[in-house]
Amino acid sequence: MKRIDVLVIGAGLLGCFTARNLTRYEMDVLVLEKECDVSRGISKANTGIIYTGYDNKPGTLKSKLCIQANEAFDALTRQLGVPFTRPGSLLIGFGPNADQVIRRKYLDGMRAGVRGIELLTGDRAKELEPGITDGITSAMYSRSTGTINPWELCIAAYENARDNGAQFRFDREVRAIRKEDGRFLVETDADQYSAAAVVNAAGLYADQVRELIRKPLVRLYPTAADYMVLDISEKGKINHIIFHEGENGKGLTLVPTVDGNLLAGPVNRAPEDGRLSASGFTVSSAGLAELKSLIRRIAPSVDPERQIRAFGSLRPNLYKVHEESGKIVREETRFKDFSLLEEDGFFSLIGIKTPGLTFSNELGRLAADKAAAFAGRTALRKSYNPCRNPIERTREMPESELAAKIQKDPGRGEIICGCMNVSRSEILQAVARGASDFEGVRRRTGAGMGRCQGSRCRKRIWDYCHERSF
Numbered sequence: 001m002k003r004i005d006v007l008v009i010g011a012g013l014l015g016c017f018t019a020r021n022l023t024r025y026e027m028d029v030l031v032l033e034k035e036c037d038v039s040r041g042i043s044k045a046n047t048g049i050i051y052t053g054y055d056n057k058p059g060t061l062k063s064k065l066c067i068q069a070n071e072a073f074d075a076l077t078r079q080l081g082v083p084f085t086r087p088g089s090l091l092i093g094f095g096p097n098a099d100q101v102i103r104r105k106y107l108d109g110m111r112a113g114v115r116g117i118e119l120l121t122g123d124r125a126k127e128l129e130p131g132i133t134d135g136i137t138s139a140m141y142s143r144s145t146g147t148i149n150p151w152e153l154c155i156a157a158y159e160n161a162r163d164n165g166a167q168f169r170f171d172r173e174v175r176a177i178r179k180e181d182g183r184f185l186v187e188t189d190a191d192q193y194s195a196a197a198v199v200n201a202a203g204l205y206a207d208q209v210r211e212l213i214r215k216p217l218v219r220l221y222p223t224a225a226d227y228m229v230l231d232i233s234e235k236g237k238i239n240h241i242i243f244h245e246g247e248n249g250k251g252l253t254l255v256p257t258v259d260g261n262l263l264a265g266p267v268n269r270a271p272e273d274g275r276l277s278a279s280g281f282t283v284s285s286a287g288l289a290e291l292k293s294l295i296r297r298i299a300p301s302v303d304p305e306r307q308i309r310a311f312g313s314l315r316p317n318l319y320k321v322h323e324e325s326g327k328i329v330r331e332e333t334r335f336k337d338f339s340l341l342e343e344d345g346f347f348s349l350i351g352i353k354t355p356g357l358t359f360s361n362e363l364g365r366l367a368a369d370k371a372a373a374f375a376g377r378t379a380l381r382k383s384y385n386p387c388r389n390p391i392e393r394t395r396e397m398p399e400s401e402l403a404a405k406i407q408k409d410p411g412r413g414e415i416i417c418g419c420m421n422v423s424r425s426e427i428l429q430a431v432a433r434g435a436s437d438f439e440g441v442r443r444r445t446g447a448g449m450g451r452c453q454g455s456r457c458r459k460r461i462w463d464y465c466h467e468r469s470f
């Protein structure tokens with residue numbers, strides 16, 4: 001049985017950033033993931049917004065981490081070589097109820113110390129974003145709101161953690177945990193490990209993983225959300241991130257992504273009864289129809305029929321539970337905050353919803369520091385390097401440089417994905433860095449993300465992954 005200092009369960013954003021931060025210390029770090037790659041849970045399917053913090057209750061850990069993370073995001077993405085933009089956001093309303101919410105959020109933001117927020121008249125908001133329909137009654141501008149491809153950040157954290165010595169094991173589902181002689185014995189479907197401390201970052205399953213070793217206390221009851229991605233032809237029609245505050249709650253969100261597409265969503269679906277919906281990350285046609293109708297009403301300049309992709313996500317809603325006549329009963333009120341449960345060396349990150357992407361590095365650092373202290377490994381690693389080299393993208397290379405690159409590496413000139421201009425060389429690098437299927441290559445290079453959604457390149461990419469017929 002392999003002995004390690006800290007074992008992390010789950011390789012989403014939180015698991016990967018916890019691992020990255022653990023490698024700042026002299027210790028053995030291992031991450032176990034049940035899927036074949038990183039970023040296969042909530043971390044691949046969210047709105048991709050880097051929030052400024054005005055949406056959180058001032059003074060809470062969530063609020064503090066979010067503000068701190070937003071301010072540190074340029075430096076983080078430079079270190080990790082991940083594209084990041086700050087288009088700024090407009091929170092817009094069309095009536096008295098929405099105006100009240102917008103004002104309250106502004107005041108909360110000011111109280112929390114969020115920088116770069118400003119109340120605007122409807123006319124000013126319309127001037128900034130002419131593609132939105134008439135009749136905006138008030139708005140809040142937030143200069144520092146940003147956007148990123150969340151899976152790219154997750155992959156970067158993974159590669160950086162791995163470069164610094166963390167080990168990752170994929171296709172390993174943690175099935176049993178017990179404590180013996182002060183150490184955690186963790187069993188997967190394939191092997192066993194002994195760890196001084198464990199960080200449970202199992203996302204939608206974090207409650208179930210916790211209950212492998214602790215009594216039920218909190219549980220996750222997910223709700224689903226639908227999204228759609230619009231073709232690059234819609235680029236420039238909306239230039240800020242738009243949050244539409246409807247008269248009865250949140251309405252449409254539009255995000256001009258780092259790739260130049262427009263992302264619309266989420267629209268939420270009714271809560272599921274079960275703890276985890278069997279439908280998983282699927283999309284509902286009712287949700288997409290609602291999204292299209294919202295786009296037509298709020299952003300008539302945008303053509304919702306230009307949809308190239310749709311996806312669904314699941315929100316890990318956190319509830320307290322108690323036992324009654326031997327049955328687990330869920331209490332009425334949903335926690336607004338997340339939970340970092342510290343239980344004698346077993347640390348659980350449970351119910352991490354928005355803005356978990358924004359503060360994934362900060363929350364990962366908090367969990368890592370606590371776990372390292374518990375494991376008694378507080379000496380810092382001198383060789384720790386926070387930087388990672390990304391795969392160079394052919395589509396971002398100036399023509400002048402490209403010719404020289406192709407001379408050195410002919411694969412750079414062989415385009416496999418014509419929609420996104422991805423070369424053979426990039427695909428081979430993705431495979432060498434750990435992509436084991438089409439999805440993994442897609443998320444590392446952008447191949448298959450364009451108009452044809454991989455119908456022309458999927459087969460060749462599949463061959464590179466499986467036959468490794470380079």
Ligand SMILES: Cc1cc2nc3c(=O)[nH]c(=O)nc-3n(C[C@H](O)[C@H](O)[C@H](O)COP(=O)(O)OP(=O)(O)OC[C@H]3O[C@@H](n4cnc5c(N)ncnc54)[C@H](O)[C@@H]3O)c2cc1C
Nearest residue numbers: 010012014034041042043046047049174203355356357358
């Ligand atoms: C709809 C939606 C929109 C959001 N939008 C934003 C946003 O715009 N901005 C923002 O800041 N935040 C946003 N968030 C929050 C953010 O996406 C999450 O906080 C973050 O992705 C959570 O990452 P995670 O690592 O906890 O979970 P996951 O990414 O789900 O990772 C958990 C991993 O654990 C693995 N696992 C589970 N069980 C086991 C087991 N037994 N053994 C081994 N591995 C296991 C899973 O396979 C998975 O890979 C959004 C969240 C949702 C739901």
